[in-house]
């Protein structure tokens with residue numbers, strides 16, 4: 398039984414990684430730019446530990462899964478935006494915006510925003526907005542049609558921030574695992590015609 402579960406987990410991990418590698422194989426790396434002493438760029442392997450620490454501290458102590466850690470170790474320059482500030486030559490990751498492709502994204506030519514956060518002491522300075530703008534420019538440049546996301550209906554703050562970045566709900570569903578209603582949202586790069594009414 399244990400062996401079957403392990404084989405299935407290994408299969409799912411390989412499937413997830415191969416799907417993302419194949420989907421992004423011709424993607425250019427995320428370009429970088431600096432604004433107000435904060436550098437926005439694709440994640441480098443040396444950033445991963447700090448990105449995971451920020452993720453955990455902002456995500457109610459939840460650790461980034463092994464499959465996602467491996468994904469970003471492999472493809473961080475194409476799939477994760479980091480915001481970095483340097484103090485006395487020491488770099489600190491203060492924001493992350495992480496993406497991956499689900500099967501639905503591959504079919505619809507979108508990319509899924511798994512999680513975006515900015516460290517509490519740097520919030521409200523436009524870092525979240527810059528990371529999303531860079532993400533839109535990056536994925537549009539690589540030929541995608543939009544960014545997908547999932548947000549619970551009761552998470553009003555996230556819905557408001559997503560709405561400000563141009564995301565709109567295209568589907569409402571009940572998540573059995575989370576036991577709550579959620580929206581599937583799209584930030585469409587071309588038009589607003591897919592929006593849920």
Ligand SMILES: CC(C)(COP(=O)(O)OP(=O)(O)OC[C@H]1O[C@@H](n2cnc3c(N)ncnc32)[C@H](O)[C@@H]1OP(=O)(O)O)[C@@H](O)C(=O)NCCC(=O)NCCS
Pocket residue numbers: 455511512513514515516519520521522523524525526527553554555557558561
């Ligand atoms: C959401 C988050 C990434 C925004 O990053 P940020 O750098 O603080 O955001 P910005 O300074 O770029 O502000 C973006 C806009 O969202 C608004 N905003 C930010 N946080 C908000 C909140 N909690 N409720 C409502 N609006 C909010 C800002 O007022 C701003 O609006 P404006 O352009 O009209 O002034 C950050 O607050 C965060 O890490 N939150 C916790 C993690 C989270 O909830 N992630 C989203 C779920 S995946």
